Amino acid sequence: MPLEYLQSQYLELMAHLDIAALASPQPVDQESNALLEYAKGHEHRCRYLLSGTFERCGIPIYDGEYGNFSHVMSSAMHSALSRAEECELANFDSEILLGLSPYSSFGAEVVRVDSGYLVLISPVTFSFCFLYAILAIASMQAVAQLDPKILDTGLSGLEERLASDPESNNALKSLSAIKLMFDEFAISETIKDPLALVAMSGFNKLHPIYLERVQATYEHFIVFLVLHEFAHVALGHMSSVNKVQRVIPESETTYSVMHPLPKQEEEADNFALTALVGKDYQSEMLAIAAHLEKGETNHPELNKLWSGHTAYGRYTSATLMLKSFDLMDFFNMRDAEAGIAHTDNCEINHSHPSGQHRFIHAYCSMKDFISMPEGKEFSPKAVLYWSNFVTAHISYGVI
Amino acid sequence: MTTTNQDFEKTEEELLLKLADELIAAGEIRFSGPITKKGKIERASTWFENVLRQVKASICFDPKVIAFLSGKNAQNKIDIAAVVIDCLTAAKICIPLGTLSVLIVKGRLENLCS
Numbered sequence: 001m002p003l004e005y006l007q008s009q010y011l012e013l014m015a016h017l018d019i020a021a022l023a024s025p026q027p028v029d030q031e032s033n034a035l036l037e038y039a040k041g042h043e044h045r046c047r048y049l050l051s052g053t054f055e056r057c058g059i060p061i062y063d064g065e066y067g068n069f070s071h072v073m074s075s076a077m078h079s080a081l082s083r084a085e086e087c088e089l090a091n092f093d094s095e096i097l098l099g100l101s102p103y104s105s106f107g108a109e110v111v112r113v114d115s116g117y118l119v120l121i122s123p124v125t126f127s128f129c130f131l132y133a134i135l136a137i138a139s140m141q142a143v144a145q146l147d148p149k150i151l152d153t154g155l156s157g158l159e160e161r162l163a164s165d166p167e168s169n170n171a172l173k174s175l176s177a178i179k180l181m182f183d184e185f186a187i188s189e190t191i192k193d194p195l196a197l198v199a200m201s202g203f204n205k206l207h208p209i210y211l212e213r214v215q216a217t218y219e220h221f222i223v224f225l226v227l228h229e230f231a232h233v234a235l236g237h238m239s240s241v242n243k244v245q246r247v248i249p250e251s252e253t254t255y256s257v258m259h260p261l262p263k264q265e266e267e268a269d270n271f272a273l274t275a276l277v278g279k280d281y282q283s284e285m286l287a288i289a290a291h292l293e294k295g296e297t298n299h300p301e302l303n304k305l306w307s308g309h310t311a312y313g314r315y316t317s318a319t320l321m322l323k324s325f326d327l328m329d330f331f332n333m334r335d336a337e338a339g340i341a342h343t344d345n346c347e348i349n350h351s352h353p354s355g356q357h358r359f360i361h362a363y364c365s366m367k368d369f370i371s372m373p374e375g376k377e378f379s380p381k382a383v384l385y386w387s388n389f390v391t392a393h394i395s396y397g398v399i
Numbered sequence: 400m401t402t403t404n405q406d407f408e409k410t411e412e413e414l415l416l417k418l419a420d421e422l423i424a425a426g427e428i429r430f431s432g433p434i435t436k437k438g439k440i441e442r443a444s445t446w447f448e449n450v451l452r453q454v455k456a457s458i459c460f461d462p463k464v465i466a467f468l469s470g471k472n473a474q475n476k477i478d479i480a481a482v483v484i485d486c487l488t489a490a491k492i493c494i495p496l497g498t499l500s501v502l503i504v505k506g507r508l509e510n511l512c513s
Contacts, residue, residue: 102445105438108431111446112493225431238426261423268429325432332435339416339436348433351423355432 047215048130050198054191055123058130058218069126073098080226083275091234104189108225112238119229124189129221131194133214135181136320138201139174140386141210146171170202175393177201186331209306216308220317224272231271237264262347269358273318277369281311289376311370312378319362319383325355330395406501407476412440417498419443425494447502450492451511457486459512468512480504
């Protein structure tokens with residue numbers, strides 16, 4: 001089936017929605033973009049931008065012109081496909097096209113069409129992922145600077161103790177930036193002033209290598225989402241029509257599905273984690289472990305660890321993405337009318353495992369995806385430490 | 400396959416939410432995360448409009464549909480839903496067809512074939 005045919009189906013599907021306008025957004029004033037100035041001053045120029053307008057966050061830089069998300073999408077498609085092929089997971093029964101979805105809500109999705117599949121990502125997803133990557137990385141670094149003793153005296157008065165210590169105060173502000181982001185996004189599906197959140201996060205105080213870490217994390221987020229959708233195709237989830245007992249609906253749903261959807265979502269997460277990590281990582285990770293064991297935290301070879309360009313970095317990015325699902329569940333569930341609700345099985349809407357479950361599953365399974373020789377193990381404890389602070393701050397209001 | 404009066408008492412929003420669930424269950428569409436009611440309605444509407452373009456001719460040129468639209472006998476809407484189901488089946492629409500047929504007959508048939 002020629003690509004042109006699939007593309008025409010995509011355009012037909014989107015025909016009544018103004019896709020051309022989405023692909024060519026109007027330029028906005030970048031004069032006051034502090035992060036842009038920061039990026040320009042860095043030796044390795046930033047591949048992406050944080051726009052003062054949330055809807056344009058994450059677009060690639062071009063001299064003298066404004067790009068659109070199509071370049072990010074093209075890069076994500078190639079990256080996802082090559083990762084799936086490397087792990088011999090690209091077992092698709094038909095062609096797949098990646099496109100920009102016309103929808104306003106966060107997320108990726110895969111749609112079956114006559115001759116193949118369309119993987120769609122909404123523009124706001126790119127913006128969300130880029131801003132979240134900045135805030136999450138900045139916040140992780142800020143939380144890592146906390147004196148562990150600050151927790152020793154218990155939770156009573158913790159907020160005051162944190163606020164009175166400069167390092168702790170930075171961490172608190174950084175956590176607040178994440179809270180404000182999810183709070184506002186759950187209500188309006190946009191962020192009025194993303195640069196204010198970035199300033200609050202303390203991102204501009206970080207070592208320049210974390211700019212690269214943010215870029216890498218952002219790309220991993222998008223590739224993870226695409227791989228998750230690839231998984232539904234490769235694992236046969238899109239053929240579940242054969243498993244549906246076709247009965248005419250009367251007053252209530254009367255069809256049944258043999259394989260519960262949340263289980264398929266977990267399978268898709270596992271597929272995406274496997275492909276994102278890749279196959280040939282052991283020698284690289286062992287070399288990094290050797291430097292760390294010698295206490296060489298400044299060795300140049302470790303830069304790829306700090307900047308996120310390792311199997312560990314890719315896995316960590318995926319766990320951050322899954323943590324964002326947990327946070328989205330929390331904020332969406334405040335509005336009973338939103339249609340996001342837990343089931344008795346701690347699943348959401350009978351369609352997905354809870355974000356909390358997805359995060360914990362990924363956290364606990366790292367050794368299964370990044371298999372190392374006996375005695376060597378990389379732990380995502382830093383992510384869990386950060387996650388606990390985020391949860392304490394957002395969900396329980398402890399700090 | 401039959402539809403009932405109960406199906407026709409549902410609002411378009413309720414029917415679109417039901418259609419979205421059926422699309423997910425049938426493997427027509429899958430999402431990276433849980434989706435809100437608003438998101439479900441958006442997706443179901445887009446999918447529905449696309450199907451309408453595919454099946455417009457076969458539905459609107461069916462003699463029973465033409466007769467129904469000229470007489471507009473509300474009592475016949477369940478029979479017409481059955482005719483629409485036949486058209487959808489012929490078009491190889493791969494989801495349970497009841498909700499879809501009710502959506503067409505209840506809210507769109509007249510405009511679709513005008």
